[in-house]
Amino acid sequence: DGGITQSPKYLFRKEGQNVTLSCEQNLNHDAMYWYRQDPGQGLRLIYYSQIVNDFQKGDIAEGYSVSREKKESFPLTVTSAQKNPTAFYLCASSPGTGRGNIQYFGAGTRLSVL
């Protein structure tokens, strides 16, 4: 089953704890993205990566970190500096960057604070 796999589906974070959300794709896509979705809201871009070993901040990068050591993997760490981490996190990938590249999404990870 090809596509984008996010894990875990549900995640709980304790105060002061860093947590890492996994995103793996087997589509051979160059570009990968992380979005945050709050209830009744659209998607907001956290970080994106156009190629391995390179990534850029999106609109709401504060309190988050990423790495892109492999083409197929783009993990997101929600650090203790992110004071309001409760949200639905979505990972996406696209064949390339630039206009006309459709982004395909994983099933999401729902993060809650204990």
Place this chain on the structure above:
Amino acid sequence: GESVGLHLPTLSVQEGDNSIINCAYSNSASDYFIWYKQESGKGPQFIIDIRSNMDKRQGQRVTVLLNKTVKHLSLQIAATQPGDSAVYFCAENGYGGSQGNLIFGKGTKLSVKP
């Protein structure tokens, strides 16, 4: 259409009727648009896209119309089915911001009555 705030605009239609979901986009230089469907607790799913050199594009049971003069996009769903119940997002890929990134609207919730 799209709106600001926690309460999504809602469209309620009878099964078998046609649905029209509207979206106003912000950047007159945007030249590529995508419609996504998001079912509850899942990631967005690509429906159809359109480039700015087109006014209309048809898919299976869906049609997207683009009016660049008033910066308006619409998604028409023919013979709406219960499985069409979801939140629908439009996204624009415009100039400014990072290449390849999408700007998402806040979504419209479609409810189909049997």
